[in-house]
Amino acid sequence: MEKVNFRTQVLTGHLQNHRHATTTIYPSPCVSYVPPEISEQPFSFDVSSMRKLMDGHNLGDRDWLFNLMVQSKLFNPRLRGGKVFVVPDYNHSMEQQREITMKRIEYLLDHGAFEGWLTGKGPEAEMKKFALLEVIEIFDHSLAIKIGVHFFLWGGAIQFFGTKRHHDKWLRATENYLIKGCFAMTELGHGSNVRGIETTATYEANTGEFVINTPCESAQKYWIGGAANHATHTVVFSQLNVDGNNQGVHAFITQIRDENGNICPNIRIADCGHKIGLNGVDNGRIWFDNVRIPRENLLNSVADVSTDGKYLSAIKDPDQRFAAFLAPLTSGRVTIAVSAVYSAKISLAIAIRYSLTRRAFSITANGPELLLLDYPSHQRRLLPLLAKTYAMSFASNYLKLLYIKRSPQLIKTIHVVSSAFKATLTWHNMRTLQECREACGGQGLKTENRIGQMKGEYDVQSTFEGDNNVLMQQVSKALLAEYVAAKKRNKPFKELGLEHMNRSCPVIPAQLASSTLRSTQFQNDIFCLRERDLLNRFAAEVSQYQAHGESKESAFVVSYQVAEDLGKAFSDRAILQSAIEAENNVKDASLKNILALLRSMYVLVTLEEDAAFLRYGYLSTDNAAAVRKEVAKLCSEIRPQALALVSSFGIPDAFLSPIAFDWVAANSWSTVQN
């Protein structure tokens, strides 16, 4: 009986906490759901303005595409707790997922979603394409990847590696899905090291044809999205042999299926099988058995072979030729980095909304149970990730703009920034997904609640379009090259954001007060200090190894520890700068205030988490303690704005999940009966 009384008191506590109305006509469930919109304080800033800032562009186009998906049965709308959610049915078999993914593409095609994706010209068309792809990703990663392979990889290869004759023949046909393209670069034996692939293309002057061949099992094309079921054409990357000379990797158009979907002669295709995610994408393996293709199928923007078998290229240096060749593929890294941020936004919106409605344990005798997000520990788990996601959202916007205004002068910067951001943002996403999954407890395990499933769906992001670790090493190498060049010529740094190296070394105050910790000046200084010092250290270490007779390459290999720290330092500093820039461009004071809080949180939590600051002494142990204290303080200051902050992500309710809303109604017995 005592227990019953206690329970009654607890329940009364809950009710008094939220319900002032005199009548309750609906039976009050034991634990009631109170919408955060009602229990939380009114927003201190305008969420639609914040959304505009975060999404950055093409808001009307985004909303339109959300509308198209929400209103179609193909997107698996399900009613939960009175709301409609659209989420793929991940309980479908691999075959069913592939089939429905293709149907969704056809629906989007019929409704004009892809108009101008390849035939449109100029920055506006490109930004619109990015925006729509982001919306598609918010629904399902498989759908976005399948579309991305067709338009960005196959279509991009035609656009960038091909010349007019290829554009005329393929771009419109691709945009209308008259043909379905795929992109055969990776092999069983070679992934990130594209230059090592083993497939060959040999020119035969007497027939005017290339002969594409898979010489050994490790040369089979692997993970080719679209190849297993649907693709009719592929761009195949091969070592070009002309007249007995290997001219390095080149790209060729090859048909692999006829219009009826039958595999072409001398092509063998096998399935990559069931994966931990992305099962809506039909990844396949391809073997080429001396497949003959006309000379015109060489994508010849960088190099060509004449009818009589002469190799022609304006770029003599094979290294440069290869770099020029692959440069346009950065668009893949750009879209991956951006989509990683949207994935993090989805999981944070769900986990934070849930934490504003779910309670656990009371901390006072007979008191109501506490909301999850009112635990400082829960705040510490989610709010720093929220702040990082904001900073990285601005970083991804910066990256998109950088890519859009690409020019030969910007190739290096784009390569370095896109590599760094792709790695950093996708790692951040995976970490965020795991934390959010755990923060939702058991509910995070249900695929209808998205987060757990997304871990499998997005894991591949750290691998495709360049392994994250490899990319980060390339960042460090590029920084070192810049360093060596500047020192050798005794000229100031003027690229890759290294201009701060020209100024005197920043000094960090011996004691860090709260106001200092939150100042842009200090935050900038400490990030620049770290990058500067690590670059000096990396250069010193590499040159020391070289002085002992090691080659440059092996010196890099053994200096991996500093290289890794340096890559991070570059990436964090570049992210901070884009966040500061976004903040500076905002006029509205209420937005500025919250952005400043988030920026401080982003920097301070990075200081707290990255051991480099203590390892190399940029922070004293006392200051590290001050940072830690400030992070906790920032958590409590951001807490009241958490709902507004996730509401600003621009992700419609239907694309979140039942636990983000009335999870009691969504799980009630009546929903079982229906």
Next chain:
Amino acid sequence: MASSFGETDQVLVEEKSSTRIFTLNRPKQLNAASFTMVSRLLELFLACEEDPSVKLIILKGKGRAFCAGGDVAAVVRDITQGHWKLGANFFRREFILNYVMATFSKPQVSILNGIVMGGGAGVSIHGRFRVATENSLFAMPETALGLFPDVGASYFLSRLPGFFGEYVGLIGARLDGAEMLACGLATHFVLSEKLSLLEDALCKADSSDPAVISATISEFSLAPSLKEKSACHRLNIINKCFSRRTIEEIILALEREAADKEDEWISSTIQSLKKASPTSLKISLRSIREGRLQGVGKCLVREYRMVCNVMQGETSKDFFEGCRAILVDKDKNPKWEPSKLEQVTEDMVDRYFSKINDKDWEDLNLPRRLNIPPHAIAKL
């Protein structure tokens, strides 16, 4: 809960056991919702929510209309004689009423036995049960008036099947009771001769349980058949055309359909679009598209911003022109400005969705609603 006196007899109040029956009482004006009527309804609804003896509200209209809309003529008069902010007062009160109804803790049954337009839809569709009859005539005619479908229409129109909401909202299409039921604007269809029996049964049911009320109404309901020419038979073509990104593309898609075959319905649909205010069409489409992704509260806040911008008239004065041509001079020949769709730029459309630049102006401040029933929680 005093019944009628003075001005308040714009709404008649009957108490029958635990049921309150509110009758909109301006039959000569087709029960057009005036400031007084809207205020009175709000007061009555809030009082019923507090009163534990009330279990159910029935809302109906006196005469041949349920409610023909907001009293726009009066609003325009206020604005032209005074200031647009007088108009804002009306819309603020009206939208708050819409919000209270959408989140109301007790069931509301609206008897739509006649004209239901604009503001009339706002005081009924948000409620739990909407009973259509053979006399029902529904429309959101705002785009022909230089306005846009307001009163939370961006919420409820966007939730109709496919892109039917765009069709209804942009064209100002007229729907009969059978069509209202088919598309979900109505929850039941009852012949008008059965209405008084239905009312008695509801009072007798003495219940707040939605299942009981639904079952009670169902006893009097029948399944009407759609007329042959109903737009509900045109869902395929509506989805195909009205799903397009912009008004221009919607018209183009319709014209392509028209080129394929001679079809009176398509050509009259195109005609309606061409007659409507270009500015209204563009802001209406965007409002519905945003509304489909937002809760009812956010929809009303946005619509309030929009309506204030419309009344302020800085981008276009079509609202005043529309009222002149349709309601005052009745020449039915409004001169829209801008007159062409292509003259209405993205920037101009954007302005309607922005805050009013006036330090005294505030966004719609929705009342904090406690004790919201589960089905309404989903609308937030």
